[in-house]
Amino acid sequence: MAFPIVRHRRLRASAGIRGMVRETVLNPLDLIQPIFVTYGTGIKREIASMPGVYHFSLDTLKEEVDEIVSLGIPAVLLFGIPETKDAVGSSGFDENGIVQEATRLIKQWYPELLVVADTCLCEFTDHGHCGMVHTHTVDGVLHGDVINDASLELLTRTAVSQAKAGADIIAPSNMMDGFVQAIRAGLDEAGFEHVPIMSYSVKYASAFYGPFREAADSAPQFGDRKTYQMDPANVREAIREAESDVLEGADMLMVKPALAYMDVIRVIREQFDLPLVAYNVSGEYSMVKAAAQQGWINEKAIVLELLTGLKRAGADTIITYHAKDAVRWLRGE
Ligand code: PBG
Numbered sequence: 001m002a003f004p005i006v007r008h009r010r011l012r013a014s015a016g017i018r019g020m021v022r023e024t025v026l027n028p029l030d031l032i033q034p035i036f037v038t039y040g041t042g043i044k045r046e047i048a049s050m051p052g053v054y055h056f057s058l059d060t061l062k063e064e065v066d067e068i069v070s071l072g073i074p075a076v077l078l079f080g081i082p083e084t085k086d087a088v089g090s091s092g093f094d095e096n097g098i099v100q101e102a103t104r105l106i107k108q109w110y111p112e113l114l115v116v117a118d119t120c121l122c123e124f125t126d127h128g129h130c131g132m133v134h135t136h137t138v139d140g141v142l143h144g145d146v147i148n149d150a151s152l153e154l155l156t157r158t159a160v161s162q163a164k165a166g167a168d169i170i171a172p173s174n175m176m177d178g179f180v181q182a183i184r185a186g187l188d189e190a191g192f193e194h195v196p197i198m199s200y201s202v203k204y205a206s207a208f209y210g211p212f213r214e215a216a217d218s219a220p221q222f223g224d225r226k227t228y229q230m231d232p233a234n235v236r237e238a239i240r241e242a243e244s245d246v247l248e249g250a251d252m253l254m255v256k257p258a259l260a261y262m263d264v265i266r267v268i269r270e271q272f273d274l275p276l277v278a279y280n281v282s283g284e285y286s287m288v289k290a291a292a293q294q295g296w297i298n299e300k301a302i303v304l305e306l307l308t309g310l311k312r313a314g315a316d317t318i319i320t321y322h323a324k325d326a327v328r329w330l331r332g333e
Pocket residue numbers: 118120122130173174208209210211212213218225280281282283
């Protein structure tokens with residue numbers, strides 16, 4: 001009689017046994033919730049392309065943070081929309097800048113909640129690039145080159161001002177060469193040698209950041225980010241990026257975006273022993289939300305499947321706009 005020698009279905013027969021042999025379990029402690037803060041009063045404004053994600057003014061921020069804390073999410077990632085922008089992004093390293101103010105407030109309310117500060121200039125520069133630019137006009141069209149080494153000083157000032165305000169983790173996302181080393185040196189010099197750097201080590205020049213750039217008003221005013229963010233076609237280069245960050249003193253590595261880059265997450269996991277963060281970015285969130293709003297997918301099941309997939313691929317921590325919902329669903333709400 002022909003019959004299967006191996007019966008895989010024995011270990012799938014009930015919820016109990018499936019739970020027993022489950023290899024990857026998503027935990028609220030794995031998640032980081034991003035927050036957008038803005039000037040003004042009484043503002044809780046939904047971002048059109050990111051349903052369920054809002055801009056908060058400092059006076060409405062507390063209810064959001066209360067909710068995050070009550071759900072047991074251990075960390076938030078802060079993005080700020082400044083009042084003014086200029087060529088060097090000075091509102092990014094202003095001691096009273098929007099991110100610095102929000103950080104101080106959150107740490108006052110909840111000393112235990114980890115505040116992760118995104119260290120970049122694109123939200124604060126009038127040209128929307130992540131560093132300083134030299135501009136020139138060719139046939140009436142503005143062009144610009146982002147100047148690496150001069151940008152490092154501004155980024156370091158930004159990181160130090162964020163640490164001064166109380167940020168627990170500095171997360172530089174600018175993709176200049178040498179940014180980890182420069183920021184590490186700056187933090188150490190200012191007495192913040194205990195503040196870790198979560199480096200956006202492997203950050204691709206991705207179309208998945210579209211909704212974020214609308215939310216943060218940070219789209220480049222000319223050109224694109226392809227001279228500093230990575231080519232989506234490359235994975236060996238990801239190893240070189242991660243390696244240099246490790247040598248420069250990064251405490252955690254990141255791969256961004258996440259869903260189209262699970263192979264990259266796996267490779268970085270296998271090659272490096274540092275904690276690894278995956279950033280489930282805005283466009284990835286918006287796609288799920290749009291399909292869910294149409295009634296085409298089961299949002300809860302899809303989100304938990306995606307986040308579990310990222311963890312299975314090798315991420316220890318996931319930055320995701322779904323964090324609050326995911327925790328509610330994990331709790332069975
Ligand atoms: C700043 C930054 C960006 C994102 C995080 N930090 C935008 C960019 O690089 O253009 C994108 C996050 C998202 O899409 O959710 N450089």
